[in-house]
Amino acid sequence: MNMIDLRSDTVTLPTPEMRVAIANAPVGDDVYGEDPTVNALEAEAAAMLGKAAGLFVASGTQGNLVALLTHCTRGDEIILAKRSHIFVYEVASAAAYGGIQFSTLDINHDGTMELDAIRKAIRPSFLFYPPTRLVVLENTQAGAHGAPLTAAYTAQVAALCREHDLLLHIDGARLFNAAVALDTTARRLVEGADSVSICLSKGLCAPVGSVLAGSEDFIHRARRVRKSLGGGMRQAGILAAAGLIALREMVERLRDDHATARLLGEGLATIPGISIDLSAVRTNMVFFDVADDAPITPEELSQRLKDDFDILIRPYDPRTRTMRAVTHYWIKPEHVERTVEAIRAIMVSTGEQIVG
Numbered sequence: 364m365n366m367i368d369l370r371s372d373t374v375t376l377p378t379p380e381m382r383v384a385i386a387n388a389p390v391g392d393d394v395y396g397e398d399p400t401v402n403a404l405e406a407e408a409a410a411m412l413g414k415a416a417g418l419f420v421a422s423g424t425q426g427n428l429v430a431l432l433t434h435c436t437r438g439d440e441i442i443l444a445k446r447s448h449i450f451v452y453e454v455a456s457a458a459a460y461g462g463i464q465f466s467t468l469d470i471n472h473d474g475t476m477e478l479d480a481i482r483k484a485i486r487p488s489f490l491f492y493p494p495t496r497l498v499v500l501e502n503t504q505a506g507a508h509g510a511p512l513t514a515a516y517t518a519q520v521a522a523l524c525r526e527h528d529l530l531l532h533i534d535g536a537r538l539f540n541a542a543v544a545l546d547t548t549a550r551r552l553v554e555g556a557d558s559v560s561i562c563l564s565k566g567l568c569a570p571v572g573s574v575l576a577g578s579e580d581f582i583h584r585a586r587r588v589r590k591s592l593g594g595g596m597r598q599a600g601i602l603a604a605a606g607l608i609a610l611r612e613m614v615e616r617l618r619d620d621h622a623t624a625r626l627l628g629e630g631l632a633t634i635p636g637i638s639i640d641l642s643a644v645r646t647n648m649v650f651f652d653v654a655d656d657a658p659i660t661p662e663e664l665s666q667r668l669k670d671d672f673d674i675l676i677r678p679y680d681p682r683t684r685t686m687r688a689v690t691h692y693w694i695k696p697e698h699v700e701r702t703v704e705a706i707r708a709i710m711v712s713t714g715e716q717i718v719g
């Protein structure tokens with residue numbers, strides 16, 4: 364791989380060990396429950412998450428959609444962060460296919476929604492109101508620069524949910540990043556949640572797939588919803604084989620990605636025209652701004668990095684001057700150094716043109 368691709372941890376390729384496991388995986392028809400590799404993956408993921416059962420799904424988006432369609436009925440309302448993946452990046456699928464209404468809340472710097480704000484968003488029972496059914500937490504919270512939510516915070520939200528007879532779903536696409544960053548287990552981070560979805564295909568490097576976990580009854584119902592969405596995947600053990608390696612071999616090494624993210628952040632902080640809040644670099648995401656008065660836009664910087672240096676970094680949101688870089692298995696410290704020096708060279712040369 365000659366490109367240094369920092370657009371996302373979704374660009375990770377399967378490891379050589381995964382390719383061997385894929386080639387040798389015992390498989391069967393998973394729609395009949397007969398794929399031993401899928402069954403092993405579902406059981407192992409559920410155990411790691413402290414839940415009774417698991418369900419292999421095509422993607423994180425499908426995992427969240429299956430969870431919401433299983434938990435809610437049409438006209439229900441769910442409470443979630445305004446900057447959550449489900450609200451921003453899932454094509455409003457829960458609204459489109461489930462008739463589910465979103466009640467969105469702001470998040471703090473640490474990724475949390477205020478408990479009091481959640482409490483106030485819960486609708487009292489009243490003829491005119493939609494019933495509040497569920498709260499979603501996202502861990503890590505990508506909209507807060509990948510902040511990990513602590514077990515203590517999640518336990519407080521879970522208690523609030525129980526008190527009001529609400530369900531709790533955790534979008535844990537990067538839950539293992541949170542576990543590693545907080546020196547705890549994924550299981551501890553989802554205690555008290557009714558369901559959790561995790562991605563195998565981000566930092567954990569599997570080519571495809573997510574796992575949704577919850578109670579036996581929930582997963583039984585979720586399996587029917589997955590089937591209705593076209594998610595019954597037959598000899599899916601080919602994919603699950605890589606997922607098993609993701610869970611067994613790839614979790615602890617996420618620490619390396621957090622270290623390279625920090626290295627990148629510290630390097631960027633030394634470049635004129637780049638501003639970065641280093642306290643916000645907590646997992647594998649590095650958000651930084653191209654200063655308002657810098658003679659280059661994020662789009663131009665992105666283009667020059669690609670054209671002149673074979674480095675891919677995206678503007679995060681075309682309406683702002685923010686860019687996002689995500690570290691992963693294929694990004695080593697030397698790639699970080701090359702990236703920092705490339706950005707420095709571009710910023711310094713464009714600065715000189717203006718001065719000259």
Ligand SMILES: *Cc1c(COP(=O)(O)O)cnc(C)c1O
Pocket residue numbers: 421422423424425427448449501503505534535536537562564573
């Ligand atoms: C990536 C991601 C998803 C969706 O996963 P896909 O596999 O891309 O559909 C859901 N939630 C969060 C927080 C994510 O980062």
